Amino acid sequence: MSTNNPFAEGTDNIERKRRIGRVFVGICFASTLVGIVALVALLADVIYESWGWVTWEFLTYPPSQVVENFLPDGRGAGIYPAIIGSVFLIALTAVFTIFLGVGAAVYLEEYAADSQLKSFIEANIANLAGVPSIVYGLLGLAIFVRGMQLGSSLIAGALTLTLLILPIVIVSTQESLRSVPDSQRQAAYGVGATQWQVIRDVVLPRALPGIMTGTILSLSRAIGETAPILMVGAATSLFVSPDSLTAPFSAMPMMIFEWATLPEPEFQHVAAAGIVVLLTILLLMNAVAILIRNKYDPRS
Missing domain, CATH: 1.10.3720.10 (MetI-like)
Structure with missing residues (x-):
C-alpha cells in the first residue's frame, strides 16, 4: 500500500513555489538597490566636487582655460x-x-x-x-x-x-x-x-x-x-x-x-x-x- 499523502505533496509544492518567489523578489530588489546605490554615489561625488563652484558668476561668465584667472567664487570659468x-x-x-x-x-x-x-x-x-x-x-x-x-x-x-x-x-x-x-x-x-x-x-x-x-x-x-x-x-x-x-x-x-x-x-x-x-x-x-x-x- 502506498503511504504517499497527496495533500502533503501539494503543500510542499506550494511552499517551494513560495520560496522561489521570495528568492526572485530578493534578486529584483538587489538589482534595484545596485542601481540606486550607484546613482546616489555618483550624485554625491558630483555634488561634493562642485560644492562652492556653482555661483552666479559661474552661470553668467564665459569660460576660461587659464587656471590663474580662477577666483574663489569660480569666476573666470563660466558656462x-x-x-x-x-x-x-x-x-x-x-x-x-x-x-x-x-x-x-x-x-x-x-x-x-x-x-x-x-x-x-x-x-x-x-x-x-x-x-x-x-x-x-x-x-x-x-x-x-x-x-x-x-x-x-x-x-x-x-x-x-x-x-x-x-x-x-x-x-x-x-x-x-x-x-x-x-x-x-x-x-x-x-x-x-x-x-x-x-x-x-x-x-x-x-x-x-x-x-x-x-x-x-x-x-x-x-x-x-x-x-x-x-x-x-x-x-x-x-x-x-x-x-x-x-x-x-x-x-x-x-x-x-x-x-x-x-x-x-x-x-x-x-x-x-x-x-x-x-x-x-x-x-x-x-x-x-x-x-x-x-x-x-x-x-x-
Whole structure:
C-alpha cells in the first residue's frame, strides 16, 4: 500500500513555489538597490566636487582655460554661452521633432493602409532607435553641414539631434495613438465627423499624455548628447552666445567634456559644477513638461 499523502505533496509544492518567489523578489530588489546605490554615489561625488563652484558668476561668465584667472567664487570659468546654446539647441530640436515625429506617427497609424510597405517602414523606424548616436552625427555632418552648406551652425546641430530622437518619438506616439479606444473613433464618425476632425478632436487629445512622455524622454536624451554635436562642429569653448540660427554654438556637454579632459584639478571642480547645472536644467525641463502633460490629460 502506498503511504504517499497527496495533500502533503501539494503543500510542499506550494511552499517551494513560495520560496522561489521570495528568492526572485530578493534578486529584483538587489538589482534595484545596485542601481540606486550607484546613482546616489555618483550624485554625491558630483555634488561634493562642485560644492562652492556653482555661483552666479559661474552661470553668467564665459569660460576660461587659464587656471590663474580662477577666483574663489569660480569666476573666470563660466558656462553662460554653453547654457544659452543648449537652450536654443533643445528648443529647435523640440520644434522639429514634434512636427516631424508626431506627423509621421499620425500618418502611419491613422492614414496609411496596412501593407507590407507600412510594416517595413515601421520595422526600420524601430531599428533606427537603437543606432549609436555617433552614426547620426556623421549623417548630420554629411547632409546638413556639407550637403546643405549650413556649416557648424545652431540649426545644423538641432537638425542632427532631431534625426537622433525622431525614431523614439515616432514609436512612442504610435503606441499612444493605439491606446485610444477604437469605439471613440467610431462614435465620432457616427455623428458625422471627418477623419481629420476625429484625429484632431478625439484621438490627439487623448493620446497627448503619452506623446508628451515620449517627447520628454527623447529631449532628455538629446540635451546630454555629445557625439552628434561634436561631429557637426560644436565649439568646445565659445565666449559669446549664439545670436542667430546660422551662428556657431556650444553646448553644456561639450563644455563639460572639454573641462574634464584638462589636467589641472580646478577644472575637475568646474566640470562637476557644469554637470550640476546640466542636471538642474534637465530636471526643470522634465518638470515643466510633466505639468503640461498632466494639465491636458483628459483623465485628470
